[in-house]
Amino acid sequence: MNERKLSGRLDDAAALQREKTSGHWTDEQLIAHLYGVGPEDGHLSACAECRSRLSAMETRREQVAAGAEEVPSEYLIAQRRRIYAALSERGNVWSRWNLRRWAPASAAALALAASLFFYGEQRRAQEHQNAISDAQLAQEVSQLAQGSEAPQTAPLEGLFVE
Numbered sequence: 001m002n003e004r005k006l007s008g009r010l011d012d013a014a015a016l017q018r019e020k021t022s023g024h025w026t027d028e029q030l031i032a033h034l035y036g037v038g039p040e041d042g043h044l045s046a047c048a049e050c051r052s053r054l055s056a057m058e059t060r061r062e063q064v065a066a067g068a069e070e071v072p073s074e075y076l077i078a079q080r081r082r083i084y085a086a087l088s089e090r091g092n093v094w095s096r097w098n099l100r101r102w103a104p105a106s107a108a109a110l111a112l113a114a115s116l117f118f119y120g121e122q123r124r125a126q127e128h129q130n131a132i133s134d135a136q137l138a139q140e141v142s143q144l145a146q147g148s149e150a151p152q153t154a155p156l157e158g159l160f161v162e
Helices: 002-022 027-034 048-066 073-088 099-130 134-146 154-158
Strands: none
């Protein structure tokens, strides 16, 4: 970023140096003179090119200030006709809601709702399948309490019996 700023400043400095060596005022100096804050060194009285550039700037400033750039009446007439045509159209409900704009978003929302519904149903079914009833739990706990050994270790103890 700093390289761009430096490069831009070097380009500006080079352009300013060319202006100074050519003896002509820069655009900034001409604009400053146009607003009454520029240099008064008599250069404009001696340089026809800078006077013509300043004259072009003054003419453009006067045009903008006077509003010389009027909009053609044909354009305004055509614009008014388009507005009246749009206002007089009585579209149905779907065209006013701009169905084409909302269709993709509606389809995405519907797909998301359906996937959440099916995910919930699948999860409930899996929880029901994995659920242990109170009776089964009580039976397993009593079997563990009656036997001194866990059922998984019984086959290993059979290897060590003498």
